[in-house]
Amino acid sequence: MNITEVRVKLTEGKKNRLQAFCSITIDDDFVVRDLKVIEGHKGTFVAMPSRKLTDRCPNCGGKNHLMAQYCNDCGTKLNEKRASRGAGRLKLHADTAHPINSNCRELIQEKVLTAFREEVDKSKQPGYKPPKYEDIEDVDYDDLIDDLESEKNDT
Numbered sequence: 001m002n003i004t005e006v007r008v009k010l011t012e013g014k015k016n017r018l019q020a021f022c023s024i025t026i027d028d029d030f031v032v033r034d035l036k037v038i039e040g041h042k043g044t045f046v047a048m049p050s051r052k053l054t055d056r057c058p059n060c061g062g063k064n065h066l067m068a069q070y071c072n073d074c075g076t077k078l079n080e081k082r083a084s085r086g087a088g089r090l091k092l093h094a095d096t097a098h099p100i101n102s103n104c105r106e107l108i109q110e111k112v113l114t115a116f117r118e119e120v121d122k123s124k125q126p127g128y129k130p131p132k133y134e135d136i137e138d139v140d141y142d143d144l145i146d147d148l149e150s151e152k153n154d155t
């Protein structure tokens with residue numbers, strides 16, 4: 001597998017633990033979006049794209065994020081402890097695309113972090129204009145970072 005392009009969009013807040021959003025192109029043919037560069041407690045790492053896990057309201061069957069206290073559809077108060085616990089913590093997200101071996105994980109991590117560091121260097125130059133990538137968007141990430149950090153500490 002060759003990663004033929006990496007796009008990096010740095011986040012703006014200097015203290016953000018979420019440092020950048022990225023997309024990668026595989027073999028000039030296939031794009032994966034929503035990778036993230038995160039400043040973890042044990043160093044910088046690349047997070048794979050993920051989605052929030054949901055479950056169904058016992059009253060109306062509507063889907064809700066696991067942290068939701070009330071059903072989005074009918075307003076029923078939901079059981080706050082319903083999220084499944086793995087190793088004593090809540091898991092709120094699941095990867096939607098990810099490497100299945102460590103060689104591939106390291107390849108992606110290296111390519112993305114190299115492109116990330118180049119972009120950081122560029123951003124320090126006078127007159128730096130951040131690239132405008134319409135396919136890279138900011139998403140809500142606070143609880144995602146906590147999730148990823150606890151996952152890393154497990155392994």
Ligand SMILES: [Zn+2]
Pocket residue numbers: 057058059060061062071072073074075076
């Ligand atoms: Zn409901």
